[in-house]
Amino acid sequence: MSELLSVQDLRVTLQTARGPADALRGVSFSMARGDTVGLIGESGCGKSITALALMGLLPEGAQVAGSIRFEGAELTTLREAELCRIRGDRIGMVFQEPMTALNPLHTVGRQIGESLRLHKGLSGAAARAEALRLLERVQLPQAAQRLDAYPHQLSGGQRQRVVIAIALACGPDLLVADEPTTALDVTIQREVLDLIRELVREDGMGLLLISHDLGVMADTVQRLLVMYGGTVVESGPTTEVFRRLAHPYARGLFAARPRLGLARGTRLATIPGRVPELADMPPGCPFADRCALVVDECRRALPAVEAVSPGHEVRCIRWRES
Amino acid sequence: MSDALLEVIDVHRQYRLPRESLFGARPVVQALAGVGFTLQRGRSLGIVGESGSGKSTLARLVMALEPPSAGQVRFDGQDLHALDAAALRRARAGFQMVFQDPYGSLDPRRKVLQTVSEPLAVLHGASVAEQRERAAEALDAVGLRSADLDKYPHEFSGGQRQRIAIARALITRPKLIVADEPVSALDVSVQAQVLNLMQDLQDRFGVTYLFISHDLAVVDLVCDEVIVLQQGRIVEQGSPDRLFRDPQHPYTRRLLAAVPGGMLQVP
Numbered sequence: 001m002s003e004l005l006s007v008q009d010l011r012v013t014l015q016t017a018r019g020p021a022d023a024l025r026g027v028s029f030s031m032a033r034g035d036t037v038g039l040i041g042e043s044g045c046g047k048s049i050t051a052l053a054l055m056g057l058l059p060e061g062a063q064v065a066g067s068i069r070f071e072g073a074e075l076t077t078l079r080e081a082e083l084c085r086i087r088g089d090r091i092g093m094v095f096q097e098p099m100t101a102l103n104p105l106h107t108v109g110r111q112i113g114e115s116l117r118l119h120k121g122l123s124g125a126a127a128r129a130e131a132l133r134l135l136e137r138v139q140l141p142q143a144a145q146r147l148d149a150y151p152h153q154l155s156g157g158q159r160q161r162v163v164i165a166i167a168l169a170c171g172p173d174l175l176v177a178d179e180p181t182t183a184l185d186v187t188i189q190r191e192v193l194d195l196i197r198e199l200v201r202e203d204g205m206g207l208l209l210i211s212h213d214l215g216v217m218a219d220t221v222q223r224l225l226v227m228y229g230g231t232v233v234e235s236g237p238t239t240e241v242f243r244r245l246a247h248p249y250a251r252g253l254f255a256a257r258p259r260l261g262l263a264r265g266t267r268l269a270t271i272p273g274r275v276p277e278l279a280d281m282p283p284g285c286p287f288a289d290r291c292a293l294v295v296d297e298c299r300r301a302l303p304a305v306e307a308v309s310p311g312h313e314v315r316c317i318r319w320r321e322s
Numbered sequence: 323m324s325d326a327l328l329e330v331i332d333v334h335r336q337y338r339l340p341r342e343s344l345f346g347a348r349p350v351v352q353a354l355a356g357v358g359f360t361l362q363r364g365r366s367l368g369i370v371g372e373s374g375s376g377k378s379t380l381a382r383l384v385m386a387l388e389p390p391s392a393g394q395v396r397f398d399g400q401d402l403h404a405l406d407a408a409a410l411r412r413a414r415a416g417f418q419m420v421f422q423d424p425y426g427s428l429d430p431r432r433k434v435l436q437t438v439s440e441p442l443a444v445l446h447g448a449s450v451a452e453q454r455e456r457a458a459e460a461l462d463a464v465g466l467r468s469a470d471l472d473k474y475p476h477e478f479s480g481g482q483r484q485r486i487a488i489a490r491a492l493i494t495r496p497k498l499i500v501a502d503e504p505v506s507a508l509d510v511s512v513q514a515q516v517l518n519l520m521q522d523l524q525d526r527f528g529v530t531y532l533f534i535s536h537d538l539a540v541v542d543l544v545c546d547e548v549i550v551l552q553q554g555r556i557v558e559q560g561s562p563d564r565l566f567r568d569p570q571h572p573y574t575r576r577l578l579a580a581v582p583g584g585m586l587q588v589p
Contacts, residue, residue, distance in 0.1 A: 258517060
């Protein structure tokens with residue numbers, strides 16, 4: 001299996017109002033073509049920063065250390081012009097809010113055709129024909145008429161299909177989808193996730209899915225990375241992670257979910273405290289202040305990665321107690 | 323006095339859209355097409371459905387933010403939409419609303435004290451000292467400190483902001499709280515805290531909830547009864563136990579089948 005993406009010890013420091021803050025503190029993972037990998041965690045855990053770093057879209061002033069190798073090329077040192085050739089061509093992106101991802105002033109046909117004209121040098125007519133094929137592929141009803149529609153004339157689910165068509169236009173090797181269904185109704189979410197799964201399988205591209213929804217992850221990805229405080233605290237095959245929940249944070253997150261079948265009035269398990277702010281991130285385990293299993297050693301240094309089983313790793317010195 | 327706090331009787335609501343052609347009639351969209359239910363005191367009723375099902379229109383009618391095209395909304399025995407302005411204003415103390423987005427629903431330029439005590443100032447003309455005391459009580463009820471009264475919204479996390487929004491709703495000691503997707507903008511662990519809080523408040527103060535959500539699991543947890551809305555009509559109604567274990571209407575089944583993470587559900 002050839003390696004598609006390899007992220008090694010990725011560190012990102014952002015400039016904040018309170019000075020420099022470590023947003024990523026050594027994130028490592030790799031994926032091959034055809035792999036589906038999920039990044040899960042709550043606001044501020046670093047999952048979106050990871051995606052932005054991959055695409056070279058970090059906010060101004062961000063400092064990056066470590067390595068991101070994509071199809072053999074080191075992305076962290078590429079110049080902007082070279083990144084532009086990869087973005088939208090080899091790496092497709094789907095964002096959360098389809099209304100803001102699309103330009104309200106251009107027809108959807110034009111927006112899908114843009115990357116084809118830019119990256120593939122297609123003529124206007126050829127790009128339009130290809131855009132139609134793509135709209136049919138993402139199962140947009142009445143695709144031919146919709147080619148000349150503006151985003152406001154489409155529903156949320158239809159817009160997200162257009163965004164996916166744009167992401168797929170150049171036949172990327174990696175699809176990065178950041179909360180692609182969070183803004184959608186549950187039945188539409190199901191349709192869009194089914195579509196993404198199907199397209200990924202047909203084209204054999206890699207999928208990096210970012211979501212806060214454990215259910216969406218369980219249905220969609222083979223491998224799961226649980227992030228907290230800028231680190232991957234647990235990673236492994238999705239079924240293994242959910243079966244074992246080795247990290248106390250993963251366990252807490254799972255227990256806090258409302259799920260069908262709980263008796264009326266049940267109180268959900270909660271995680272005490274709150275996510276530390278980036279600038280206040282402690283030197284040791286970022287979860288220490290909220291963890292029931294904490295011991296002094298947890299606060300000394302970031303815990304090393306330990307193996308739970310082959311391919312299933314956890315960044316916790318107390319995981320055996322959980 | 324009967325035990326029914328809120329009676330919604332066959333309400334319809336239509337909106338006229340802009341003309342599509344110069345001499346054409348204005349198209350009409352039927353947002354609610356004959357919805358009726360009764361909500362007992364101290365109970366929770368969940369409204370589920372997708373965008374365009376009429377959930378939020380229903381909330382606006384119950385909150386007397388707009389009148390129904392036909393039908394009645396009776397709160398505590400009064401037809402809300404038949405009241406004159408002064409009487410409606412007095413009645414408003416009895417029902418308050420919590421919105422989805424705690425970032426958009428709090429005025430960033432106002433201190434928590436002003437935001438939380440505003441309904442009291444408007445509805446009762448309470449003195450400044452009394453406002454502060456009641457605001458501190460409301461904050462205490464939602465697990466915040468009275469020192470937080472002098473802070474601004476940006477100093478709080480999303481979950482804390484939603485607590486502030488709930489404190490604002492509680493300050494008039496309402497009988498009914500209409501909560502429109504109160505936890506869907508929150509992270510999972512914070513969502514759990516807010517859901518627990520809402521249930522604690524119901525136990526302590528006997529608040530009645532009209533709980534609007536697209537999340538079936540959330541509704542299952544906090545509601546005694548659920549209404550499934552589709553295109554402005556009730557397609558199914560019942561206890562969550564029955565509705566989610568043995569759905570009768572194809573639309574309810576479709577909603578249930580779409581809940582992600584089948585393998586993670588409680589068997």
